[in-house]
Amino acid sequence: MSHExxxxxxxxxxxxxxxxxxxxxxxxxEIWPNLISGKSGISHIEEFTDDKLFPIKFAxxxxxxxxxxxxxxxxxxxxxxxxLLLALQAADEAMSNLNLMQSYEPDRIGSIIGTxxxxxxxxxxxxxxxxxxxxxxxxxxxxxxxxxxxxxGLFSILHGFHGINYSVSSACASSxxxxxxxxxxxxxxxxxxxxxxxxxxxxxxxxxGGFNQMKALGKGFDDVTKISRxxxxxxxxxxxxxxxxxxxxxxxxxAKKRGxxxxxxxxGYGSSSDAHHIAAPHPEGKGAMTAxxxxxxxxxxxxxxxxxxxxxxxxxPLGDKIEVQAVKKVFGDHAYKLAMTSTKSSxxxxxxxxxxxxxxxxxxxxxxxxxxxxxxxxNPDPECDLNFVPNVGIKKELNYVLNxxxxxxGTNSTLIFKAQ
Amino acid sequence: xxxxxxxxxxVSEVTKSEAAxxxxxxxxxxxxNLDSLDMxxxxxxxxxxxxxxxxxxxxxxxxTIGDVTSFLNSKQVN
Numbered sequence: 001m002s003h004e005x006x007x008x009x010x011x012x013x014x015x016x017x018x019x020x021x022x023x024x025x026x027x028x029x030e031i032w033p034n035l036i037s038g039k040s041g042i043s044h045i046e047e048f049t050d051d052k053l054f055p056i057k058f059a060x061x062x063x064x065x066x067x068x069x070x071x072x073x074x075x076x077x078x079x080x081x082x083x084l085l086l087a088l089q090a091a092d093e094a095m096s097n098l099n100l101m102q103s104y105e106p107d108r109i110g111s112i113i114g115t116x117x118x119x120x121x122x123x124x125x126x127x128x129x130x131x132x133x134x135x136x137x138x139x140x141x142x143x144x145x146x147x148x149x150x151x152x153g154l155f156s157i158l159h160g161f162h163g164i165n166y167s168v169s170s171a172c173a174s175s176x177x178x179x180x181x182x183x184x185x186x187x188x189x190x191x192x193x194x195x196x197x198x199x200x201x202x203x204x205x206x207x208x209g210g211f212n213q214m215k216a217l218g219k220g221f222d223d224v225t226k227i228s229r230x231x232x233x234x235x236x237x238x239x240x241x242x243x244x245x246x247x248x249x250x251x252x253x254x255a256k257k258r259g260x261x262x263x264x265x266x267x268g269y270g271s272s273s274d275a276h277h278i279a280a281p282h283p284e285g286k287g288a289m290t291a292x293x294x295x296x297x298x299x300x301x302x303x304x305x306x307x308x309x310x311x312x313x314x315x316x317p318l319g320d321k322i323e324v325q326a327v328k329k330v331f332g333d334h335a336y337k338l339a340m341t342s343t344k345s346s347x348x349x350x351x352x353x354x355x356x357x358x359x360x361x362x363x364x365x366x367x368x369x370x371x372x373x374x375x376x377x378x379n380p381d382p383e384c385d386l387n388f389v390p391n392v393g394i395k396k397e398l399n400y401v402l403n404x405x406x407x408x409x410g411t412n413s414t415l416i417f418k419a420q
Numbered sequence: 421x422x423x424x425x426x427x428x429x430x431v432s433e434v435t436k437s438e439a440a441x442x443x444x445x446x447x448x449x450x451x452x453n454l455d456s457l458d459m460x461x462x463x464x465x466x467x468x469x470x471x472x473x474x475x476x477x478x479x480x481x482x483x484t485i486g487d488v489t490s491f492l493n494s495k496q497v498n
Contacts, residue, residue: 074436137468140460 010187012252013266015417018197019093020360021086022243022347023060027093032364034346035372036393040225041347042239045203056208056217058224060241060348062086062201072158079141080150081119082242083353087151087199088158090244090356094195098248101160103258104192110163111152112182113246114174114198116352116407117207119146124204148352155195163191172312174198175245175355176405176413180269182249192251197356199244208240214279218315228349229376230313230342231320231384238314241348245356247363264363265418267400268299274410281319281406285326288312288404291412292330295402299416303331305400306338306416308371310358312404313342314349323404324384339396341389345375355405359415362401366419369397423497424489430469431485434462444486470497 018028023041025031034041041060048054067077067085071092077085100109122145129137144150149167156165164185168178175198182196211217218227218237228239255262272294274287281288296303309327313320320342328335343361350357365371370393377390403415421429424444432439435452448454454462463474466488472495474482482488 075434078436137464139464140457144457 004189007189011189013183013186014250014252014255014260014262015247015264015266015363016250016255016260016262017094017096017098017248018246018263018360018363019090020243020245020357021062021065021090022350022357023062023241024347026062026065026089028360028364032368035343035361036370038373038375038392039346040375041241042225042228044224048205053205054208056212056219058227058239059203059208060239060243060350061203062243065089068092080145081122082201083115083119083199083244084145084151084154086201086242086244087113087246088154090197090199090246091155091195094246094248098260100193100248106160107162108192109161109194110185110191111155111161111165111195112168112178112185113151113196114168114170114176114178114352114356115148115151115200116169116171116174117200117202118148120202120204120207122146124206151199152195164194169352170411170413171407171409172349172351172354173405173407173411173413174352175359176269176403176415177271179247179249179266179355179359179415180271180413183266183269186249186251189251192254194249195246196249197244197246197359198353199246199356200351200353201242202351203240203242211240216279216316226376228315228345230311230315230345230374231324231381231388232377233379233381235315235317235320235381237316238344239348241344241350243347243350243357244353245358245360247356247359262420264366264420266415267418268295268301268416270294270296270298270414272412274412276410278410279408281322282410283322285322285329287410287412288323288326288406289330291414292326292402292404295414295416301400301416304334306331306334306402307396307398308362308365308401309338309340310362310401310403311340311342312406313374314344315342319406321381321383324386327386335386339371339387339389341372341374343372345377346372355403355413355415358403358405359417362403362417366398366401366417369395371396371398423492424485426469427485427488427492430465431462434465442485444484444489446485447483448485449483472497
């Protein structure tokens with residue numbers, strides 16, 4: 001029997017592994033130096049030539065990506081949306097050398113993964129077949145290849161995990177909520193290890209076109225690497241990115257006992273709703289404030305203890321301004337002492353994967369005591385006057401970091417990590 | 421290219437198996453490990469490639485590369 005009764009005192013949550021993939025690289029070791037030196041992962045999409053179909057021809061795409069057939073055979077890879085393949089890559093990095101299956105009962109290892117949309121790339125190609133040739137030309141793998149929960153499903157199938165297995169979908173807050181849910185399973189003792197984080201890849205005509213019709217996307221700069229410019233006066237919308245950020249959460253004491261590397265501790269989370277609008281943030285940043293305050297309460301921290309905020313900061317005119325206001329209200333004078341950056345300036349907005357990759361970057365920042373910069377911040381908005389670490393990363397001792405992710409539907413998530 | 425070679429080429433592409441390892445006697449299910457969804461996809465690709473329709477109840481008779489080639493021959497595909 002592997003059942004354990006609910007603990008009187010909640011278990012602590014260790015992060016013992018992590019992996020990332022985005023426009024700046026296919027592993028964390030590749031991404032990190034690019035990020036710190038202020039490089040951009042945004043590029044032109046060569047295949048998008050038709051102006052009518054592709055008004056937006058750039059994104060933070062993962063270049064030259066091939067998944068090692070040892071992770072999933074080439075025959076299998078053909079069946080799945082790109083978001084699944086990116087997740088498998090990041091998970092392979094996160095789980096390497098952790099020996100989870102040798103350390104815990106299979107039914108105490110699970111997976112909770114955030115994805116805001118799913119396999120829209122496969123959906124789009126199959127729609128084309130459907131409209132041109134009819135229903136008999138729909139690929140039998142379409143449905144399993146696009147549903148968001150196939151990521152934790154494949155993790156379970158490929159590794160033999162028999163524990164919890166589901167996906168979380170709350171638009172751009174998906175990964176934050178997935179990590180919150182995963183942390184709770186560890187805290188309550190239902191599981192010893194959970195693979196969490198998020199994945200997203202929807203760089204397709206229909207999704208770029210859809211966001212463009214909402215006037216949510218930035219454009220108008222000849223140099224596409226300059227478009228994502230959070231907190232800058234000339235910001236004009238977000239730039240889409242693709243990728244995944246996967247983390248391994250373990251029962252802290254058990255991880256310590258078995259000698260697993262403890263990279264950080266997930267000490268708190270906060271969630272909230274704006275109760276205001278389908279896409280626009282609450283004008284006073286109420287939801288954002290509540291999420292941050294709840295996270296600090298949950299972690300039993302005072303605002304002065306937070307050293308760095310990885311902001312939602314998508315580079316939209318309204319969103320960035322309101323997040324800054326919310327941070328000022330929550331942190332008071334300390335808002336001017338902490339550093340707040342948006343890594344979306346470098347890698348774009350990974351939508352449902354944003355909180356996954358950003359959590360990975362937050363933890364790496366603590367491990368390296370280095371804050372990644374906000375690039376393209378050349379002309380700061382007077383209403384955005386915090387320390388945004390413009391253009392190049394800086395060294396600073398980091399003990400507690402906070403990650404904000406906010407999603408359409410007025411849903412907000414904040415996570416807090418502690419250095420080891 | 422013979423009809424059999426065309427079938428082998430297509431099967432090799434879909435299953436990512438070496439064409440050299442596929443012959444008339446190769447079983448789609450037992451040797452190439454295709455499950456029911458794989459088989460459905462394979463029949464769809466065959467229909468596309470050879471411009472025919474394969475009725476669903478015919479699929480279960482198409483166990484080997486040879487079966488497929490014979491079926492296509494019977495439909496005057498070449």
